[in-house]
Amino acid sequence: MTPEPGDNRPRRQFFSSGWNWLKLVIGLLVAYPLLRFVRFNVPRKPRHIKVEKKILVGDVHLDADFALFVGEQEVWAISRTCTHLGCRLNYSQEEGQMICPCHQSRFSRHGHRLAGPAQKDLPRYKVEALGQEKGYMVTI
Numbered sequence: 001m002t003p004e005p006g007d008n009r010p011r012r013q014f015f016s017s018g019w020n021w022l023k024l025v026i027g028l029l030v031a032y033p034l035l036r037f038v039r040f041n042v043p044r045k046p047r048h049i050k051v052e053k054k055i056l057v058g059d060v061h062l063d064a065d066f067a068l069f070v071g072e073q074e075v076w077a078i079s080r081t082c083t084h085l086g087c088r089l090n091y092s093q094e095e096g097q098m099i100c101p102c103h104q105s106r107f108s109r110h111g112h113r114l115a116g117p118a119q120k121d122l123p124r125y126k127v128e129a130l131g132q133e134k135g136y137m138v139t140i
């Protein structure tokens, strides 16, 4: 069947399919921030950070993203990002607590919320000892 003169169906189909693609792209552009807003998080790749120093029992090592504690029985790491609005936590050696400089939330050495506007405990990270005096590998 040959197209009738004046029949511009292919052009119509082209614009129709282009319009559908445009609607799909706009839908994706709107859906992504919307999903992020409702906390649909895409899992991120874990980061491995090596702490190449000897830490004495009872001492703490502060990294930009985590605090690494060495106890008598265990070694553990907690996030330094406040669960309220994300400020970087400081460690008070005298009080043995992580303290937020922004709104004074407080967390124990194990990351449990003690006081302040933060409602959640701090995330804990996996720590692997690298052997005698070689340090630790923290996975965040």
Ligand code: FES
Pocket (backbone or CB within 6 Å): 082, 083, 084, 085, 086, 087, 100, 101, 102, 103, 104, 105, 116, 117, 118
């Ligand atoms: S950001 Fe830490 S208490 Fe508000």
